Ligand SMILES: Nc1ncnc2c1ncn2[C@@H]1O[C@H](COP(=O)(O)OP(=O)(O)OP(=O)(O)O)[C@@H](O)[C@H]1O
Ligand SMILES: O=P(O)(O)OC[C@H]1O[C@H](OP(=O)(O)OP(=O)(O)O)[C@H](O)[C@@H]1O
């Protein structure tokens with residue numbers, strides 16, 4: 001049975017479970033449950049703290065896990081990113097009181113509060129900077145006004161928490177994070193291929209829509225130039241002489257622009273439908 005680690009609470013927990021449900025897996029119904037067996041798919045889900053997930057996967061005690069890229073890097077364990085799951089997006093950044101520090105060149109010799117000492121340590125080592133890392137568990141934005149540190153390094157999504165604490169970001173993000181599927185590359189178990197394909201199917205279904213339209217045959221090249229599809233668009237004859245029907249997958253974020261351009265070209269009966277799931 002494939003054994004998979006899933007965040008039991010926090011930002012990544014609900015969207016991770018939802019993605020697995022969308023991929024056809026059983027998930028816990030009580031948010032306090034720590035284990036859920038999906039006999040039909042031969043998978044067992046273990047609900048764990050997001051920070052601990054890389055540890056279980058890196059040691060080989062669990063086969064795969066869903067966690068944040070920043071948490072994987074922070075753990076320093078030998079597990080690899082197998083798939084970007086495209087949710088839980090955040091940046092990991094430096095921040096300090098407005099006017100206190102102007103660039104990352106001034107970090108040396110300062111006290112840095114963070115709940116991610118692994119990520120900060122890697123940056124300091126790579127950039128040959130010496131500084132004191134003050135390891136905290138969370139609510140790190142309070143550390144500067146309480147006098148424990150000069151700056152912080154933390155997860156920033158909307159920036160609202162920083163603003164409330166009177167902090168501003170400094171320099172470029174240390175890293176971009178999102179939820180990822182992790183495993184040990186040298187030891188990916190047999191059942192993992194099916195899970196990967198299913199999750200990729202969910203990602204495509206979320207990112208693409210199906211577009212169908214009718215267009216005059218002499219405009220087909222121009223129309224399919226706008227909707228090339230993934231492999232190639234489906235073109236079928238219409239009963240009406242000189243017209244064809246076209247079907248192609250397009251990026252969800254592009255669909256309104258493409259529909260406008262198709263209409264201007266002369267296409268009609270332009271219909272968009274959601275894709276529930278797919279295998280490409
Ligand atoms: N707005 C956000 N706040 C916090 N983490 C976020 C946010 N958006 C995405 N993430 C990601 O979620 C993960 C952290 O999750 P979470 O904060 O639930 O864990 P934790 O800090 O270990 O747990 P807790 O906050 O319950 O102590 C990281 O990978 C982080 O990049
Ligand atoms: O940019 P924002 O949208 O404000 O989000 C970022 C904030 O959210 C997270 O805190 P979380 O709720 O996980 O609490 P924690 O600090 O205890 O981990 C993170 O540590 C930041 O504090």
Ligand SMILES: [Mg+2]
Nearest residue numbers: 010011138155
């Ligand atoms: Mg947190």
